[in-house]
Amino acid sequence: MIRYALVCEKGHSFESWFADSGAYDKQAKRGLVVCPQCGAAKVEKAIMAPRLATSKKRKAQAPAAEAPVAEAPAAPAAPAAEAPAPVAMVSPQEREFRAKLKELRDHLVKNADHVGSKFPEEARKMHYGEIEHRSIYGEASPDEAKALVEEGIEVHPLPMLPEERN
Numbered sequence: 001m002i003r004y005a006l007v008c009e010k011g012h013s014f015e016s017w018f019a020d021s022g023a024y025d026k027q028a029k030r031g032l033v034v035c036p037q038c039g040a041a042k043v044e045k046a047i048m049a050p051r052l053a054t055s056k057k058r059k060a061q062a063p064a065a066e067a068p069v070a071e072a073p074a075a076p077a078a079p080a081a082e083a084p085a086p087v088a089m090v091s092p093q094e095r096e097f098r099a100k101l102k103e104l105r106d107h108l109v110k111n112a113d114h115v116g117s118k119f120p121e122e123a124r125k126m127h128y129g130e131i132e133h134r135s136i137y138g139e140a141s142p143d144e145a146k147a148l149v150e151e152g153i154e155v156h157p158l159p160m161l162p163e164e165r166n
């Protein structure tokens, strides 16, 4: 016995069993193989598709990599490694600007103390005269920076160069 996936001229797909491939050919030629849905005798063998593709919900487009995936129906496909990366065409002016930005940053970094996450604390101490004024740089969350500004403490974001972001 052999099972064929068949499709009629109207596109209905169905399956049928035959003794062998020759039996199918004979019956089909005599118009004995008919579509169970519309009765059309004009049928042909459909491309056999692997069971997985039809019975389960098709995964977006990852046929090759059959990585074990947890059954999480609502989870959207992870962007993974194919996420688009920022790209840019850089004009000469832009290059010059970037060089200046880097200069400024290098100067700041060279002439200021890095205080890391203690920046808000240190900035406050200086502002309120607890310690001597000096140039410092470090990290502050947007909320912390906002709080400092609201207290009248002048802070500036350190210019960030695109290549340093990762």
Ligand SMILES: [Zn+2]
Binding pocket: 008, 009, 010, 011, 012, 035, 036, 037, 038, 039, 040
């Ligand atoms: Zn049909």
